[in-house]
Amino acid sequence: MRTIPGAWRRTARGAGLLTAQGESAPTVFAEMSALAARTGAINLGQGFPDEDGPVEVLSVAREAIANGVNQYPPGRGQVDLLAAICEHQQRFYGIRLDPERDVLVTAGATEALAAALLALIDGPEDEVVVFEPYYDSYAACVALAGARLVTVPLRHPDFQPDLDELRDAVTDRTRIILVNDPHNPTGTVFSAETRAEIVRLADLHDALIVTDEVYEHLVFDGIHHTPIATETGAWERTLSISSAGKTFSTTGWKIGWLSGPAELVNAVLAVKQFLTYTNGAQFQPAIATGLRLPDTFFSGIADTLQRKRDLLGEGLRAAGLRVFTPSGSYFTVADATAVGAADALEFCRSLPERVGVVAIPITAFVGPEHRGDYAGLVRFAACKRVEVLTEASTRLAALPR
Numbered sequence: 153m154r155t156i157p158g159a160w161r162r163t164a165r166g167a168g169l170l171t172a173q174g175e176s177a178p179t180v181f182a183e184m185s186a187l188a189a190r191t192g193a194i195n196l197g198q199g200f201p202d203e204d205g206p207v208e209v210l211s212v213a214r215e216a217i218a219n220g221v222n223q224y225p226p227g228r229g230q231v232d233l234l235a236a237i238c239e240h241q242q243r244f245y246g247i248r249l250d251p252e253r254d255v256l257v258t259a260g261a262t263e264a265l266a267a268a269l270l271a272l273i274d275g276p277e278d279e280v281v282v283f284e285p286y287y288d289s290y291a292a293c294v295a296l297a298g299a300r301l302v303t304v305p306l307r308h309p310d311f312q313p314d315l316d317e318l319r320d321a322v323t324d325r326t327r328i329i330l331v332n333d334p335h336n337p338t339g340t341v342f343s344a345e346t347r348a349e350i351v352r353l354a355d356l357h358d359a360l361i362v363t364d365e366v367y368e369h370l371v372f373d374g375i376h377h378t379p380i381a382t383e384t385g386a387w388e389r390t391l392s393i394s395s396a397g398k399t400f401s402t403t404g405w406k407i408g409w410l411s412g413p414a415e416l417v418n419a420v421l422a423v424k425q426f427l428t429y430t431n432g433a434q435f436q437p438a439i440a441t442g443l444r445l446p447d448t449f450f451s452g453i454a455d456t457l458q459r460k461r462d463l464l465g466e467g468l469r470a471a472g473l474r475v476f477t478p479s480g481s482y483f484t485v486a487d488a489t490a491v492g493a494a495d496a497l498e499f500c501r502s503l504p505e506r507v508g509v510v511a512i513p514i515t516a517f518v519g520p521e522h523r524g525d526y527a528g529l530v531r532f533a534a535c536k537r538v539e540v541l542t543e544a545s546t547r548l549a550a551l552p553r
Contacts, residue, residue: 179288180516184500193504194544196464196532197512199336199482203537205401206442206449213405213438225433227425229257229409236440237409244368244450245379247387253414256421257436259428260406261366261395266293267424268362268391268410269328273297278327283313285517285526287336287364299327303519308485308529309476311340315349322353328360329353331380334367337517337531338485339478341375351386360416361390366408369399369450371480372458381412391416396439398482399453401535405435457482460534460541467545468532472553482535485514489528491551496530507547 181198188195204210228234234251241247249255258264266289269280273294280294284303294301304313304321322329329350333342354361361380368377381390395408410420464484465475474487493499496513503509514529534541 180497180500180512181288184510184512187501187504188510191504191508193508193510194536194540194547195510196534196536196544197500197510199398199533199535200403201401201535202540203401206445208445209400209402209438209442212441213434216434216437221434221437223433225257225430225436227430228252228421229255229430230433230436230440233257233407233409233436233440233443236443237411240443241392241411244377245382247379247381247411249411250414254411254417256410256417256424257430258393258408258410258424259431260397261364261393261408262289263406263424263427264393264395264408264410264420265289265330265362265364266296267420267427268393269293269297269299269330271419271423272360272362272416273299273327276300277325279323279325280328280330281318281321281326281359282330283332283335284519284522285337285514286330287332288517290330290332291519300325301519302326303522305522305525306335306338306340307525308338308487311335311338311476311485312343313346315346318346318349319353322357322359324357326353326357326359328362330362330364332364333380334365334371334377334480336367336481337483337512337514338476339481339483341371341377341479344378347378347380347383350380351383354389355385359389361386363390363392365392365394366398367481368394370454370457370482372454372461373479375479377480388413391420396435396442399450400439400442402435402439405432405439407432407435407439457534460536460538463538463541464532464534464545467541467548470545471548471551473530473548482533484532484534486530486532487528488530491553493528493530496526496528499528500530507550509544509547 184197234255238249238251278299279302281302381392391412393410397403468475468486472491474490476485488499500513512531514526515523
């Protein structure tokens, strides 16, 4: 029997896909989705909307299919989408990009992150600093690239990093500081002081910065997203990543993009061309249309999700959970120890049968050595229809206290 390749095993361990005995294990996300399907529970675990995006965007995709836009688009992306991304960055953040050199269209933000890490990591001596809890693909991609993951904890109630711990984590071995802002799963938005310190440390230790900004337009309470690339001294060493899925409720289209200095973008392109090569020909003109929608669309989606956040938060509080109100993203984190749950994983496994709701334990987003620090925390997704959130709140109210 053939042995499993070492790179695959490293990646599988990093993603939590192997048990301690080396056997394959389903992710918590797959387990909870299966529970939702089996029990008919309301799925507040996975971060995808249950409503379609703007009709202007959807109609362009239909027209593209009908008009024969069904073959490979250019490797960097369709010219009009590259131009629309540049217009978007200039319009919202004052960032000037060359559409022929500084931008790359990818198969969602996940491919952009994977290609960036594979392109920019030199070898096993390199370290990648991430903020923990972290989006689950980060550890897997770092492992696949053969580097070492170094974490900086985000602790409740505000989930802001301790800057002394950040300074301890970033050293001359740091190749990349990977920043997710607005943050999944905690919903925090990093402070100006944190952003400035990340840039200072990257400059001090000659590290690169890779940012995951997929929730850039989903921030609340009058907060405006500020890309790290706009900080003084950051542009030359920063790759900014975002995608259309969260902004336009088109998560299944997998249209993302990456922007930054041409030298870094070209390095990522050299890897990306051997991953998907290119994708989503019929969706690229649709997203170009979306990026050019008026300001009222972008403020409107944030206002709508903020109302859903508040509705979900009220339901969770009424159920007896302690809620950490997020400043951005799809997600709300709650402390289930308030209803007697010492183990969030077991709590989430029992929740579909008990009350008909699915959620995700925050321990799914941390390394094994730190899971005890987050043992009682649970993530709920607010990106569902109002009637779904209302029904979920009613069901959660049946939890014993």
